[in-house]
Amino acid sequence: xxxxxxxxxxxxxxxxxxxxxxxxxxxxxxxxxxxxxxxxxxxxxxxxxxxxxxxxxxxxxxxxxxxxxxxxxxxxxxxxxxxxxxxxxxxxxxxxxxxxxxxxxxxxxxxxxxxxxxxxxxxxxxxxxxxxxxxxxxxxxxxxxxxxxxxxxxxxxxxxxxxxxxxxxxxxxxxxxxxxxxxxxxxxxxxxxxxxxxxxxxxxxxxxxxxxxxxxxxxxxxxxxxxxxxxxxxxxxxxxxxxxxxxxxxxxxxxxxxxxxxxxx
Amino acid sequence: xxxxxxxxxxxxxxxxxxxxxxxxxxxxxxxxxxxxxxxxxxxxxxxxxxxxxxxxxxxxxxxxxxxxxxxxxxxxxxxxxxxxxxxxxxxxxxxxxxxxxxxxxxxxxxxxxxxxxxxxxxxxxxxxxxxxxxxxxxxxxxxxxxxxxxxxxxxxxxxxxxxxxxxxxxxxxxxxxxxxxxxxxxxxxxxxxxxxxxxxxxxxxxxxxxxxxxxxxxxxxxxxxxxxxxxxxxxxxxxxxxxxxxxxxxxxxxxxxxxxxxxxxxxxxx
Numbered sequence: 166x167x168x169x170x171x172x173x174x175x176x177x178x179x180x181x182x183x184x185x186x187x188x189x190x191x192x193x194x195x196x197x198x199x200x201x202x203x204x205x206x207x208x209x210x211x212x213x214x215x216x217x218x219x220x221x222x223x224x225x226x227x228x229x230x231x232x233x234x235x236x237x238x239x240x241x242x243x244x245x246x247x248x249x250x251x252x253x254x255x256x257x258x259x260x261x262x263x264x265x266x267x268x269x270x271x272x273x274x275x276x277x278x279x280x281x282x283x284x285x286x287x288x289x290x291x292x293x294x295x296x297x298x299x300x301x302x303x304x305x306x307x308x309x310x311x312x313x314x315x316x317x318x319x320x321x322x323x324x325x326x327x328x329x330x331x332x333x334x335x336x337x338x339x340x341x342x343x344x345x346x347x348x349x350x351x352x353x354x355x356x357x358x359x360x361x362x363x364x365x366x367x368x369x370x371x372x373x374x375x376x377x378x379x380x381x382x383x384x385x386x387x388x389x390x391x392x393x394x395x396x397x398x399x400x401x402x403x404x405x406x407x408x409x410x411x412x413x414x415x416x417x418x419x420x421x422x423x424x425x426x427x428x429x430x
Numbered sequence: 431x432x433x434x435x436x437x438x439x440x441x442x443x444x445x446x447x448x449x450x451x452x453x454x455x456x457x458x459x460x461x462x463x464x465x466x467x468x469x470x471x472x473x474x475x476x477x478x479x480x481x482x483x484x485x486x487x488x489x490x491x492x493x494x495x496x497x498x499x500x501x502x503x504x505x506x507x508x509x510x511x512x513x514x515x516x517x518x519x520x521x522x523x524x525x526x527x528x529x530x531x532x533x534x535x536x537x538x539x540x541x542x543x544x545x546x547x548x549x550x551x552x553x554x555x556x557x558x559x560x561x562x563x564x565x566x567x568x569x570x571x572x573x574x575x576x577x578x579x580x581x582x583x584x585x586x587x588x589x590x591x592x593x594x595x596x597x598x599x600x601x602x603x604x605x606x607x608x609x610x611x612x613x614x615x616x617x618x619x620x621x622x623x624x625x626x627x628x629x630x631x632x633x634x635x636x637x638x639x640x641x642x643x644x645x646x647x648x649x650x651x652x653x654x655x656x657x658x659x660x661x662x663x664x665x666x667x668x669x670x671x672x673x674x675x676x677x678x679x680x681x682x683x684x685x686x687x688x689x690x691x692x693x694x695x696x697x698x699x700x
Contacts, residue, residue: 215540217699237542245540247533255463264462267455268541296466312537 166229168193168320168352169214173223176209183209185376186223191369193319196346196353198367200360200402206376207356208248211324214354215245228319241269244313244351248324252308254298258289261297262312269316283311286348287341303334307341314345321345323355327362339366360398370398374406452543456551461558471559475566478514482507482570485634495635500667507571507578508660509633512653514567515560515595516627521620522556523603527613530698539699545692549601553688556600557593564592579666587663587673594680595656599627601687608694632657637670655679 167190174187184206191197199207212218214225216236224231230238252261262280271279284290287307297305306326313321326342327335343366345351357363363370364384371381380387380401388396391404464471482503489495490502497505529535538548571578603620610616630647631654637645648654659676662669669676 212536212699215536217536217539217696240540240542243540245537247536249531249533249536251533251537253459253463253534255466256459257466260459260462264455264459265541267458268452268538268543270542309537 167191169197169225169227169354171214171223171225174210174213174220174225175222176206176213176218177221182376184213187378189371189378189381191352191354193352194346194350195368196342196355196366198363198370199354199356199373200358200363200370200398201356201373201406202358205358205373207358207373208324210373211245211322211354211356215243215322216240241316242319244316244318244321246306246309246313246321246323246326248328248356250305250309252297252300252305252312255296257294257296258284258300258304258308259293261308262315265312266315271316279315283315286344287311288337301334302330303337306330306334306338310338310341310345314349314351317349318351320352320354323353325356325358327357327359335362342366360402364398372402372405379405449544449547452547453551453554456543456548457554457558460552460555464555464559471562474514474518474559474563477517478510478563478567479570481510481513482567482574486510486574496639497636500665501576503571503574504576504665505636505661505667506634507567507576508664509631509657511564511567511592511664512595512631512657512660513628513633514563515592515656516599516653517624518559518563519556519596519599520603520624520627522552522559522600523605523607524613524616524620526552526604526607526695526698527611527616530611535695536699539696545695546688549604549688549691549695550597552604553597553600553684554593557596560592560596561589564588576665578664584663588660590677591656591659591663591680594677594684595653598652598656598680598684598687601684601691604691605687605694608691608698611698627651627653632661632670652679652683 169189169191171187171189174184175182176184187210199210201207209218213220214227214232216232216239219233224233226232227239228242230242232239252258256264259280262283263276266276266280281290284293287310289304289308289311292300292304297308300308310321310323310326323342327338330338339362342353342355346353355366367384369381369383370387372379372387380390382390384398384401387401388398391400393400486503486506489506493502495502495505526535539545568578606619606623607616610619626647630644631651632648633653637648637654640648655671655676658669658671659673659680661667662673662676
């Protein structure tokens with residue numbers, strides 16, 4: 166059974182169709198990338214799958230549970246790291262994890278060990294008791310991923326996990342995402358506008374443009390489909406969406422992306 | 431399998447204990463923040479101190495406001511406590527907008543935490559802030575010679591009134607934050623609401639001396655019931671509306687606002 170299935174998932178804001186009849190399915194254990202420029206509808210899609218935004222029509226199922234009818238169960242099965250900074254800067258790294266361990270009903274006798282393990286896994290054990298506002302951007306991202314995996318979710322959503330990070334910090338996040346799948350078998354659904362990131366991490370990708378999926382498949386197959394020697398995912402994107410990477414995004418998206426980048430940087 | 435245990439449907443009693451437990455976790459989160467940075471509590475104490483020391487002292491001398499055989503300073507001390515709770519609570523909603531602009535709200539909403547627990551937990555944390563104010567105002571009032579009732583039951587009642595008042599107005603604030611969604615608009619509306627709530631109440635003068643139209647506003651203003659409750663319990667004035675009604679109004683309005691807030695809160699990320 167696929168771990169995530171969407172059927173004609175659609176969301177409109179007024180006249181704007183942010184996500185248009187998205188239908189896809191993801192098998193357990195894979196790393197799936199939803200690609201596209203800012204404003205393509207990636208975050209809207211992820212908000213619907215994480216029960217934050219009700220679809221205008223259509224549905225998504227996670228391990229068989231509908232996001233519209235069984236939102237409570239879905240929330241227990243998923244982890245979610247939003248695009249923007251979601252760790253609390255006024256608390257220590259340890260406290261950020263402790264609160265979520267409690268919210269996810271991790272039994273008291275296991276809590277301390279789970280939190281310490283998560284900190285060690287993400288290489289944050291030494292910084293555990295520092296306030297998060299003193300962390301670097303890469304450390305904040307790793308803490309947020311640690312928060313979202315405390316309850317061992319079946320499916321982890323990462324919305325633009327490396328936005329605003331420098332190349333070194335970005336690679337480190339990639340390594341941890343791969344390690345997470347290797348150690349816990351977590352299925353990972355991520356969005357990115359970096360084709361290089363998708364190429365490095367993802368088993369399957371879908372390319373989204375203006376609310377529609379323009380192409381879906383493995384990076385290798387998509388590249389080969391262009392029939393061109395040395396084609397990159399960038400080329401694939403341009404081919405399938407019929408436009409350059411820079412096209413998407415509104416003023417608001419730009420403000421948000423840069424603000425996030427500044428906070429993380 | 432662990433996830434099957436997690437999926438066991440929650441019913442009745444376990445639903446209620448889950449709600450209470452999660453509410454306390456959210457309140458704990460806010461209390462931990464406060465422990466890391468308590469400066470807010472100190473700066474917040476300045477305003478009630480000024481009201482008691484300046485306004486209170488002057489109006490006690492002029493005897494411009496008829497308060498029967500109670501000194502004016504004694505009369506206004508419960509009003510200033512209620513005001514200080516109101517001010518702390520009414521601007522607490524701005525944190526929701528701040529947390530929405532980051533991704534913090536998104537993360538809480540994607541977790542299996544009941545929405546009512548998220549809202550009540552935040553409201554309770556406003557109650558914790560308000561209690562530190564209450565302690566400060568009690569100390570100051572005692573120093574100024576206000577004849578406070580220090581009976582444990584009276585203190586317990588004051589504790590309840592302060593926490594209820596904070597829950598009521600901070601949830602109101604959260605609802606406004608969910609409606610306006612930007613910090614600028616929120617600050618504007620907060621300013622516009624605070625003064626009418628304060629002046630159209632019995633906080634610093636009795637309802638009896640108000641013109642008719644203002645009396646009506648004061649009677650529907652929940653702050654008047656909080657002040658009445660505080661005044662009865664703190665300085666032993668005979669309650670105008672009855673403690674039971676005061677308490678009932680505060681509980682009922684708070685519950686209503688929490689239910690509305692729990693519906694509004696998830697929409698803040700849309």
